[in-house]
Amino acid sequence: MPMQQRSIEFFFRGGGGGGGGAAKTKMKANPVRAASTDGGEGPVDKENGAVEQPKFKRLKKTSSSSQEEDKGEGRRRETLSLSGDARVKDEHKGGLTLSQSPQSKKPKGKKAAPAFGVGEKSIAAAALNKSFDAKGSATWKEGEPVPYSALAETFDKLSGTSKRLEKTKILTEFFRTVVSVTPEDLLPCVYLSVCQIAPSHDGIELGIGDSTIMKALSESTGKTVNALKDEMKKKGDLGDVAMSCRSAQKTMFQPKPLVARHVFQEFKTIALTEGGQSMEKKKSIIKKLLTSSKRTEATYVVRALQGKLRVGASEQTVVAALSRAILWEKDEFDKKSDETIAKCEDEADKIVKQVFSECPSFDLIIPALLASGVFELPKHCKFTVGVPIRPMLAKPTTGVHEVLEKFTDVEFTCEYKYDGERAQIHYQDGKIKIFSRNAEDNTPKYPEVSSEILPKSLRENTRNVVLDGEIVAFDRELKQILPFQRLQKRKRKDVTDEDMKKQAQVCYFAFDCLYYNDKSLLQSTLLERREALREACQEQEGMFLFATDKTSNDVEELQVFLEESIVAKTEGLIVKTVDSTYEPSQRSLNWLKLKKDYMDGVGDSLDLVVVGAWHGKGKRKGVYGNFLLAVYNDDDEVYEVISKIGTGFEEAELAEVHKDLSQHKIDAPRSYYKFKDNKNVPDVWFDAKVVWEVKVANLTLSPHYESAFGMAEAGKGISMRFPRYERTRKDRTPTSATTSTQLLEMYENQPEAGGRGNKNANDYSD
DNA sequence: TGTGGCTGCCC
DNA sequence: ATTCTGC
DNA sequence: GCAGAATGGGCAGCCACA
Numbered sequence: 121m122p123m124q125q126r127s128i129e130f131f132f133r134g135g136g137g138g139g140g141g142a143a144k145t146k147m148k149a150n151p152v153r154a155a156s157t158d159g160g161e162g163p164v165d166k167e168n169g170a171v172e173q174p175k176f177k178r179l180k181k182t183s184s185s186s187q188e189e190d191k192g193e194g195r196r197r198e199t200l201s202l203s204g205d206a207r208v209k210d211e212h213k214g215g216l217t218l219s220q221s222p223q224s225k226k227p228k229g230k231k232a233a234p235a236f237g238v239g240e241k242s243i244a245a246a247a248l249n250k251s252f253d254a255k256g257s258a259t260w261k262e263g264e265p266v267p268y269s270a271l272a273e274t275f276d277k278l279s280g281t282s283k284r285l286e287k288t289k290i291l292t293e294f295f296r297t298v299v300s301v302t303p304e305d306l307l308p309c310v311y312l313s314v315c316q317i318a319p320s321h322d323g324i325e326l327g328i329g330d331s332t333i334m335k336a337l338s339e340s341t342g343k344t345v346n347a348l349k350d351e352m353k354k355k356g357d358l359g360d361v362a363m364s365c366r367s368a369q370k371t372m373f374q375p376k377p378l379v380a381r382h383v384f385q386e387f388k389t390i391a392l393t394e395g396g397q398s399m400e401k402k403k404s405i406i407k408k409l410l411t412s413s414k415r416t417e418a419t420y421v422v423r424a425l426q427g428k429l430r431v432g433a434s435e436q437t438v439v440a441a442l443s444r445a446i447l448w449e450k451d452e453f454d455k456k457s458d459e460t461i462a463k464c465e466d467e468a469d470k471i472v473k474q475v476f477s478e479c480p481s482f483d484l485i486i487p488a489l490l491a492s493g494v495f496e497l498p499k500h501c502k503f504t505v506g507v508p509i510r511p512m513l514a515k516p517t518t519g520v521h522e523v524l525e526k527f528t529d530v531e532f533t534c535e536y537k538y539d540g541e542r543a544q545i546h547y548q549d550g551k552i553k554i555f556s557r558n559a560e561d562n563t564p565k566y567p568e569v570s571s572e573i574l575p576k577s578l579r580e581n582t583r584n585v586v587l588d589g590e591i592v593a594f595d596r597e598l599k600q601i602l603p604f605q606r607l608q609k610r611k612r613k614d615v616t617d618e619d620m621k622k623q624a625q626v627c628y629f630a631f632d633c634l635y636y637n638d639k640s641l642l643q644s645t646l647l648e649r650r651e652a653l654r655e656a657c658q659e660q661e662g663m664f665l666f667a668t669d670k671t672s673n674d675v676e677e678l679q680v681f682l683e684e685s686i687v688a689k690t691e692g693l694i695v696k697t698v699d700s701t702y703e704p705s706q707r708s709l710n711w712l713k714l715k716k717d718y719m720d721g722v723g724d725s726l727d728l729v730v731v732g733a734w735h736g737k738g739k740r741k742g743v744y745g746n747f748l749l750a751v752y753n754d755d756d757e758v759y760e761v762i763s764k765i766g767t768g769f770e771e772a773e774l775a776e777v778h779k780d781l782s783q784h785k786i787d788a789p790r791s792y793y794k795f796k797d798n799k800n801v802p803d804v805w806f807d808a809k810v811v812w813e814v815k816v817a818n819l820t821l822s823p824h825y826e827s828a829f830g831m832a833e834a835g836k837g838i839s840m841r842f843p844r845y846e847r848t849r850k851d852r853t854p855t856s857a858t859t860s861t862q863l864l865e866m867y868e869n870q871p872e873a874g875g876r877g878n879k880n881a882n883d884y885s886d
Numbered sequence: 887t888g889t890g891g892c893t894g895c896c897c
Numbered sequence: 898a899t900t901c902t903g904c
Numbered sequence: 905g906c907a908g909a910a911t912g913g914g915c916a917g918c919c920a921c922a
Binding site: 282283284285432516718739766767768769770771815817841842843844845 | 898899900901902903904
């Protein structure tokens with residue numbers, strides 16, 4: 121298909137060849153083309169005649185021994201093309217393979233000399249744990265409910281340090297106290313520490329967000345919602361706003377102190393409340409909780425409702441602290457030397473983390489821990505068909521060179537990275553469950569997978585199996601992968617036969633097998649699991665396919681495979697070591713992802729005008745946290761809002777950008793700004809002055825944004841998928857930013873735009 | 887009964 | 898999702 | 905390198921309200 125080839129070449133053009141002369145049609149300065157053009161001069165700016173600076177001129181060869189790369193100068197480029205002028209940057213390879221970080225080679229050290237693999241600080245910390253008086257540290261009486269204030273104080277302490285060992289210690293001591301004084305409250309305390317109310321596959325949700333919290337806060341304090349929003353701008357945290365409102369308020373009588381298990385129970389009640397007037401009921405519970413909150417309790421009640429404690433200790437730290445608390449209070453172990461203790465703690469961490477990833481349910485783990493301790497835990501909580509396991513995830517990689525560096529001297533294999541929804545499928549006794557990446561139960565969303573696709577694909581001898589793969593929207597007639605947005609449009613519950621006729625069909629691309637005929641394969645190698653996958657299942661045209669894979673460590677071959685993956689409408693590659701096990705809690709370096717837009721100098725970037733910003737929250741308090749961007753419509757001479765952006769900034773850049781943009785603050789949006797009223801209204805508007813280069817994975821059709829409005833599809837604009845800040849284009853004027861026309865062209869040239877790019881296919885030449 | 891805001895969950 | 902940062 | 909915390913678009917489903 122000519123269009124696709126063109127697109128690919130377009131994306132991966134490496135050497136020479138000016139991009140500017142390519143277009144006969146409306147094409148002018150196309151930043152995409154410019155971005156993927158190495159060296160050659162950019163197109164001429166229409167407005168002011170200035171010659172566009174070649175992008176990535178900051179590119180500098182990195183010294184082969186240098187690991188530290190300055191963001192602005194050190195980024196390396198990946199050069200790829202279809203025609204085989206693909207060259208790997210050999211100058212980097214030799215040095216960098218040698219300068220691997222020591223950690224990646226570090227052995228686990230189970231049988232090594234004492235204390236090997238356990239840091240000195242851990243040993244010192246272990247010593248302190250011996251002298252900790254769990255019972256004596258309690259602020260409440262034996263057997264009585266844990267006061268919520270004890271949690272709040274713990275969270276305060278966690279906020280007070282950024283040291284991770286310190287955080288673990290603080291949480292461990294709190295949990296030890298709970299275990300020894302009021303063990304039945306351990307479960308609610310742990311849940312309140314991770315802001316959950318149940319395992320995610322249980323599917324119960326609070327249904328509460330910032331808006332509702334603010335309404336409740338407003339009703340309980342008498343302040344208007346707008347006043348609270350103003351407070352937010354200053355404080356950058358809704359929990360802090362709640363606290364200062366509370367403490368400013370004079371209470372007539374002392375409310376009963378909050379108790380952890382009660383707060384937890386009320387959260388559950390909120391989650392179970394639904395139907396008419398449910399919001400009113402939920403709000404009244406929140407108001408009640410806030411009224412009973414003292415000091416920082418209000419902060420954490422609110423943050424828990426928001427789902428983020430923001431104390432620098434989240435799930436992993438909680439699990440680690442839980443394991444240690446149980447270890448100290450429940451397990452018998454050798455406490456003679458501090459080194460042995462540290463090793464034991466390390467071992468306990470590993471066990472509980474492993475079990476938690478195989479059985480991610482505090483409901484199951486905590487009773488088992490309390491009953492029989494850490495070392496017995498794997499006996500009681502193990503991988504079970506019907507309960508989702510944490511999926512293996514992959515890390516971003518900036519190019520083939522990095523893959524080769526990370527996987528030096530290990531065998532690896534590649535698979536297409538499909539753009540769909542991760543799906544872990546459990547099959548046993550004729551029953552099927554489908555779990556999402558985050559362990560949500562997606563079974564009702566894909567009835568045809570359960571009723572047709574899987575039954576047809578399972579081989580006769582398969583009694584039970586757990587598969588890992590990706591559900592992708594698929595056109596069975598054209599045998600073509602459809603865009604992610606088509607998958608999103610599917611119904612999620614109460615799917616009728618009528619719905620099924622209308623919405624996109626799907627194909628399951630299987631790439632792993634975690635369990636087969638009563639045997640767990642989590643500790644088997646990838647090759648063994650692939651074998652089991654093929655033993656358990658057979659492909660079904662357009663319904664069930666094995667992920668396309670290739671095993672090679674040849675640079676050229678890898679690049680060709682990557683290019684093929686884009687032609688096949690996938691996102692790129694996942695690279696996996698061949699002998700790695702499926703243990704998400706262990707080494708996560710085993711899977712890498714390789715996408716065109718991670719590669720410097722490859723993929724789409726746009727030059728966009730900053731027209732507004734919002735005040736930052738949390739660690740972005742005091743600076744702008746995110747920004748509103750626009751393209752330039754040079755026909756109508758207006759700026760059309762295309763997207764927000766909030767990632768890619770270093771801390772210093774945020775500070776600088778805050779300073780610079782504040783100079784351009786204006787009271788109201790310009791008449792020549794096009795945005796959806798009521799939507800996308802920033803805290804602050806700016807004069808169109810500043811231009812940023814923004815990297816993007818994809819362009820999407822948007823009902824919310826105005827850029828290139830109606831040009832690709834009636835009633836829709838074009839927006840961006842995964843936008844991130846690259847750098848400020850001080851050399852660019854706003855009228856030389858990406859235009860609506862260019863945006864449309866970029867949209868149409870996407871492989872996933874499906875054929876529309878054809879009209880320009882022949883325009884492209886060197 | 888229709889619409890729009892809010893929420894959670896996909897990426 | 899992507900990205901940055903302190904440990 | 906891990907773990908945590910900032911932040912993106914966009915969809916369906918639920919609920920309030922006109």
